[in-house]
Each structure stands twice: as C-alpha cells, then as structure tokens.
Amino acid sequence: MNKYCSSCGVEMPAEAPQCRSCGAIQDNFVYKSRVAAAVIAFSTGLFGIHRFYLGQWWGIFYLLFFWTYIPMLVAIIEGIVFLATSQKVWNDKYNRGLSLGTEKGGVVVIVPLVFIGIAMVGIIAAIALPAYQDYTNRSKVLESKLVAQQLMPAVESYAFERQQWPRNLEQLDIAAPRTSDNVGSVEIDAGVIIVAPAASTGIAGALVYIPKAQGSSIVWDCTESTIDKRYLPADCR
Numbered sequence: 001m002n003k004y005c006s007s008c009g010v011e012m013p014a015e016a017p018q019c020r021s022c023g024a025i026q027d028n029f030v031y032k033s034r035v036a037a038a039v040i041a042f043s044t045g046l047f048g049i050h051r052f053y054l055g056q057w058w059g060i061f062y063l064l065f066f067w068t069y070i071p072m073l074v075a076i077i078e079g080i081v082f083l084a085t086s087q088k089v090w091n092d093k094y095n096r097g098l099s100l101g102t103e104k105g106g107v108v109v110i111v112p113l114v115f116i117g118i119a120m121v122g123i124i125a126a127i128a129l130p131a132y133q134d135y136t137n138r139s140k141v142l143e144s145k146l147v148a149q150q151l152m153p154a155v156e157s158y159a160f161e162r163q164q165w166p167r168n169l170e171q172l173d174i175a176a177p178r179t180s181d182n183v184g185s186v187e188i189d190a191g192v193i194i195v196a197p198a199a200s201t202g203i204a205g206a207l208v209y210i211p212k213a214q215g216s217s218i219v220w221d222c223t224e225s226t227i228d229k230r231y232l233p234a235d236c237r
C-alpha cells in the first residue's frame with residue numbers, strides 16, 4: 001500500500017514516517033518524547049503508564065503488581081535511565097531514528113525532581129500513615145487499660161472481704177473511675193472488668209480483664225479482650 005506525502009505529494013510507502021523526498025514527517029508518525037516518558041515514569045510509573053506510552057504492552061505487569069510498590073521503584077530508575085539516554089539513541093529506539101529537535105534541558109532536570117519528590121512523599125505516607133494510626137490507636141486503648149487498673153484493687157479487696165466477685169460497678173462503693181474522651185463504657189460483671197474505648201476512637205471491642213484466684217492473690221488475665229490485636233497492650237495479646 002502506498003500513499004502520497006502530505007507535504008510534497010510524492011508517492012511513498014504508507015507506513016513510512018518520513019518522506020524520503022522532502023523530509024516531511026508524516027501524520028501517522030507519533031513522536032515519543034523522552035522527557036514526557038520520564039515524567040510519566042516518575043508520576044504514574046507505578047501503573048506502567050510510561051510503558052503504555054511507549055507502546056509496550058508489558059506495562060500490564062506494572063499494573064498487576066502496583067500494590068507491591070515495586071513497579072514504582074522500577075519506574076523511577078527507568079525514568080532516570082530515560083533522562084540519561086542521549087536523544088539520538090532514544091530516537092533510534094523509540095522514534096524510528098527520527099528527530100523532532102532536541103528537548104528542552106531545564107525541564108529535563110526540574111520536572112522529574114518534582115515528581116520524584118511527590119512519589120517519595122507518597123511512598124512514605126503509604127507506609128508511615130498506617131503505622132502512625134496503629135500507634136495512636138494503641139495509646140487510646142492504653143487509656144482504657146489505665147481505667148481498668150484503677151478498678152482492680154477495689155475488686156480484689158471486695159473479693160477478699162466477701163469471698164465472692166462484685167456483681168457490678170455499683171457494688172464496689174467507690175468513686176466513679178476517672179475516664180477520658182477516649183474511654184467509652186466501664187463495667188464490672190462478676191468481677192470481670194470490661195472497659196471499651198469510646199465510639200469516637202473508631203476502635204471496636206473492649207478490654208476484658210478476668211480475675212483469677214491464684215493462691216492467696218488475684219491475677220488478671222486480659223487475653224480474652226475483643227479489641228483488634230494490633231491495638232492491644234502486649235500482655236493482652
């Protein structure tokens with residue numbers, strides 16, 4: 001199949017990107033920018049978009065494994081390689097040896113750096129935010145633990161005096177335990193102390209401290225607590 005040059009009208013192969021006669025770049029030729037490829041790699045390389053941009057189907061592997069963040073590291077390295085590649089080598093590889101002039105130098109340095117920065121912040125946020133969330137949730141649960149600990153001596157002395165567990169909080173005849181915004185309900189049920197974090201913390205379940213007579217003393221077991229293990233004090237896990 002032949003066609004005619006869009007510039008000089010000479011007959012030429014349909015798939016040829018450039019006219020041999022007048023040198024005009026043909027409409028069917030899509031120039032692959034080196035800088036654009038690098039910028040895409042730095043920004044959305046996690047999903048393999050730079051590979052799709054370059055017409056490479058195996059960008060799909062980036063897409064499949066984006067959740068591991070490994071494609072992002074690969075893409076950042078590839079972006080750096082793109083920038084380090086000379087325009088001539090790049091054009092030979094991706095533009096069938098054709099050139100649309102040299103790409104601007106300033107953009108080459110600044111834009112990718114901005115995207116590296118954004119990518120780094122993204123990675124750090126993705127790792128650090130859940131860790132920070134766990135940390136704050138643990139400290140909120142700790143406030144419930146402190147409330148439970150306030151009640152333990154009262155439950156113990158009640159049990160020693162009457163040889164039975166207090167049925168509820170009222171039986172203890174003590175001032176209401178000091179709580180905080182992060183502590184929801186405080187209950188005693190047959191000696192068992194149950195303290196639940198406030199609903200506003202978003203932490204489901206409760207700390208459950210079960211008293212057990214051990215010789216002449218009482219030990220407290222909180223391994224039956226119903227809060228997510230990630231947020232429990234170490235001795236309750």
Ligand SMILES: [Zn+2]
Binds near residue numbers: 006007019022023
């Ligand atoms: Zn021509």
